[in-house]
Amino acid sequence: MRSSGADASRAVSPRTREECLALDAADPLAAYRASFKLPPGIIYLDGNSLGVLTVAAAQRIEQTTTAEWGTDLIQSWNIHGWINMPARLGARIAPLVGAAADEVMVCDSTSVNLFKLASAAARSRGNRSKIITERGNFPTDAYMLQGLTALVPGLELQMLPREQIATAIDRDTFLVVLTHVHYQSAELFDMTALTARAHAAGARILWDLSHSVGALPIDLSAARADFAIGCTYKYLNGGPGAPAFMYVRRDLQGDLQPVLSGWLGHAKPFDFVDEYAPAEGMTRHRCGTPPMLSFAALDGALSVFEHIDMNLVRQKSIALSELFIALIEAQGPETALELASPRDPERRGSHVSFAHVDGYALIQQLIGRGVIGDFRAPKLMRFGFTPLYLRYVDIWDAVQILREELDRWRRHGPAAVTRHAVT
Amino acid sequence: MRSSGADASRAVSPRTREECLALDAADPLAAYRASFKLPPGIIYLDGNSLGVLTVAAAQRIEQTTTAEWGTDLIQSWNIHGWINMPARLGARIAPLVGAAADEVMVCDSTSVNLFKLASAAARSRGNRSKIITERGNFPTDAYMLQGLTALVPGLELQMLPREQIATAIDRDTFLVVLTHVHYQSAELFDMTALTARAHAAGARILWDLSHSVGALPIDLSAARADFAIGCTYKYLNGGPGAPAFMYVRRDLQGDLQPVLSGWLGHAKPFDFVDEYAPAEGMTRHRCGTPPMLSFAALDGALSVFEHIDMNLVRQKSIALSELFIALIEAQGPETALELASPRDPERRGSHVSFAHVDGYALIQQLIGRGVIGDFRAPKLMRFGFTPLYLRYVDIWDAVQILREELDRWRRHGPAAVTRHAVT
Numbered sequence: 001m002r003s004s005g006a007d008a009s010r011a012v013s014p015r016t017r018e019e020c021l022a023l024d025a026a027d028p029l030a031a032y033r034a035s036f037k038l039p040p041g042i043i044y045l046d047g048n049s050l051g052v053l054t055v056a057a058a059q060r061i062e063q064t065t066t067a068e069w070g071t072d073l074i075q076s077w078n079i080h081g082w083i084n085m086p087a088r089l090g091a092r093i094a095p096l097v098g099a100a101a102d103e104v105m106v107c108d109s110t111s112v113n114l115f116k117l118a119s120a121a122a123r124s125r126g127n128r129s130k131i132i133t134e135r136g137n138f139p140t141d142a143y144m145l146q147g148l149t150a151l152v153p154g155l156e157l158q159m160l161p162r163e164q165i166a167t168a169i170d171r172d173t174f175l176v177v178l179t180h181v182h183y184q185s186a187e188l189f190d191m192t193a194l195t196a197r198a199h200a201a202g203a204r205i206l207w208d209l210s211h212s213v214g215a216l217p218i219d220l221s222a223a224r225a226d227f228a229i230g231c232t233y234k235y236l237n238g239g240p241g242a243p244a245f246m247y248v249r250r251d252l253q254g255d256l257q258p259v260l261s262g263w264l265g266h267a268k269p270f271d272f273v274d275e276y277a278p279a280e281g282m283t284r285h286r287c288g289t290p291p292m293l294s295f296a297a298l299d300g301a302l303s304v305f306e307h308i309d310m311n312l313v314r315q316k317s318i319a320l321s322e323l324f325i326a327l328i329e330a331q332g333p334e335t336a337l338e339l340a341s342p343r344d345p346e347r348r349g350s351h352v353s354f355a356h357v358d359g360y361a362l363i364q365q366l367i368g369r370g371v372i373g374d375f376r377a378p379k380l381m382r383f384g385f386t387p388l389y390l391r392y393v394d395i396w397d398a399v400q401i402l403r404e405e406l407d408r409w410r411r412h413g414p415a416a417v418t419r420h421a422v423t
Numbered sequence: 424m425r426s427s428g429a430d431a432s433r434a435v436s437p438r439t440r441e442e443c444l445a446l447d448a449a450d451p452l453a454a455y456r457a458s459f460k461l462p463p464g465i466i467y468l469d470g471n472s473l474g475v476l477t478v479a480a481a482q483r484i485e486q487t488t489t490a491e492w493g494t495d496l497i498q499s500w501n502i503h504g505w506i507n508m509p510a511r512l513g514a515r516i517a518p519l520v521g522a523a524a525d526e527v528m529v530c531d532s533t534s535v536n537l538f539k540l541a542s543a544a545a546r547s548r549g550n551r552s553k554i555i556t557e558r559g560n561f562p563t564d565a566y567m568l569q570g571l572t573a574l575v576p577g578l579e580l581q582m583l584p585r586e587q588i589a590t591a592i593d594r595d596t597f598l599v600v601l602t603h604v605h606y607q608s609a610e611l612f613d614m615t616a617l618t619a620r621a622h623a624a625g626a627r628i629l630w631d632l633s634h635s636v637g638a639l640p641i642d643l644s645a646a647r648a649d650f651a652i653g654c655t656y657k658y659l660n661g662g663p664g665a666p667a668f669m670y671v672r673r674d675l676q677g678d679l680q681p682v683l684s685g686w687l688g689h690a691k692p693f694d695f696v697d698e699y700a701p702a703e704g705m706t707r708h709r710c711g712t713p714p715m716l717s718f719a720a721l722d723g724a725l726s727v728f729e730h731i732d733m734n735l736v737r738q739k740s741i742a743l744s745e746l747f748i749a750l751i752e753a754q755g756p757e758t759a760l761e762l763a764s765p766r767d768p769e770r771r772g773s774h775v776s777f778a779h780v781d782g783y784a785l786i787q788q789l790i791g792r793g794v795i796g797d798f799r800a801p802k803l804m805r806f807g808f809t810p811l812y813l814r815y816v817d818i819w820d821a822v823q824i825l826r827e828e829l830d831r832w833r834r835h836g837p838a839a840v841t842r843h844a845v846t
Contacts, residue, residue: 037489039493039495039496042496046496050492050496052496053488053489053492053493061488062485065480065484066460066476066481069476070460070462070481072462073462073465073467074469074795077663108532108535109531109685109710110711110712112531112683112685112710112711115710119574122574123573135697136697138686138695139689139692139695139697139699140685140686140710142697142698142699143684143685143686143688143689143699144685144710146698148682150546151542151546151575151682152574152575152576159697231711231712233712239492239716240492240715240716241712241713241715242714243714259571259573260535260538260567261566261567261569261570262535262566263534263561263563264563269562270800271800272561272607272799273562274559274562274582276562276565276566276570287534287563287567288532288534288535288654288664288667289532289533289664290532290664291662291664292664292717293484293662293716293717293719294717296716367498372497374497377693377694377695
């Protein structure tokens, strides 16, 4: 998964604010910033948690509310194409993950989609019994698998440290569930190598792309990945709790029988017959009626990605994060900040984590200054770099503010702040 | 489930358009109509499929888009209370279904919530193996149960005609799944009697309230119902595909272990530990991040129901549907319309179905004239009566238009229309 951007970005690490401004002026992605409704006065380093509202999403929400629901009511399912939105939005995400249009569908949440695919894989597992995932994976992936294995007698979930996974995949394994970019460290799995390893043992692999999609080039087809899921409210800016997506490689679609078999996944839903019969392709994995206002927001947001070059996005993402790390580490060891992400940008997604003994208090102080990052217990400060609306000068300014807050912390200790939760 | 409204409504069945206008002038619910953004020129008899946009919902959507997501971004999960919306909206629905605030939660779709409850019930089924539901129930309920029983060895789904259900519930049954108001005929189950019957056999019962909630008084507590689910985009006007709700009677909540165990159902989701531990109460049934724009619409829509007297709603619902039936049947048998709903309004929900050999074509003609009903194969014309925005005069006018279209049909045969799907 080597991108062309890494070497180029290392070559242009700016050393002054003016050099940052010069990079912004030359940035081939600079025009994208106008697609976003950025609130004034903040530097938003949390697009890896909730992406920024786009102009297009705001318009589509208003249109769906007033001109569609408000005016055409029930007929909107047909005349405004609501009924086909899961497939239509899936087809728009497909090129971002290296899939064909009919291999991706938008529906439900990432958690529910993981359960759908894992339970469907369990139905056709033959005499294999084991699912493998990473210890320390994003919790919902582990929890949903724990629920599945608690329900079905004979299923087993093995949770292993990252370095033990490849060797643990064996002839008893029917499914491996891995997250491409780790939600804390941002460390990348080698999708191609792990997929090949799973296939060599006759197992299927499911990739969670929540922290990858929209941030770096992904090629599910080239990797021969079996299944994938992902969320759309991070780098895709689909809105809070935006519907998630799921992918099944085309040659596997016909044999995969849904367990969450809802009426909109039926071959003929409007015949209202008593017996479930799966629709063709991805459609069989639809369940209930999709939340159309949230789909509308995602529909708008995806228009930003329509003709995008993800290699340019990756290149700038690496440049921004490398700049951030370099500016922080230039301040010396007295900051007590310790890089908790891979140093090699080729092994890292689009966020960077630093551990700090007072990380929680520091993040609160930064938020108070308008620099929005987030905190992951027990001590990680997490900063996301979204190349479509962040500028080099934003990184420069954010680190200046972080430096001031670190100085304050060294002089006065952490501010008294109460812990609160962010997703 | 006898409501006080039936006799009163029968006493005032109007015989002229002027009498309809007089009833509207005296209607204690008349003021509610101003809460809705009704498109001009139509009579909307499909609120049982997709409710009308409210003024409050439009405002909340705009607020959540611009002032919350657009401005406060990730911090909105805390400062705007997004994270607690599933419980908050559940508490607002609770009085409409006769539940306590902590017995109802809003999340996911009706289909997914049914699977959650049925699979959780399956985990604690002991040595019982059977789920019973009605043949001809709304398909998604049957399909989701078919998926569950296909996954778990030893589970069995029995689908029976309505009249055979009570006697079929036996010591091998762990769950009965019934829809309170039938989606086609509008026929009501006797919730109290069936629940008692299930309990007498040691089984649990799950009520699907999709076609009841917001249309008639429901008292889950008085019936001692175990579980319930329901959708919010029909009579509650929550918007297209609005998030659904689920109910678990409080004394059952502690022992019900989720199968769809997502991170937001964890006791401490922001500790990010590897092992799932269920949160207290209903919260454990949350899965992924909730779609907040769709929640916002429902939040607005529910404000209409805040201090509502559901007995008044039921009374007017019966009066409108009785008027509709009476005006149609007064036209004599040459209409070829056959009532396909219970004649006794006490045994009927808030919609009325008529069978007609050319029902599909007639519904299309009506829609062309601005009278919006819907069609259910093979020959049902379905009309919903939503007392909060429909007037007696609307019913009068709708039947006049229906009469004209029936005349045209008798003279010229059905118009050439192509079949399309509505949910």
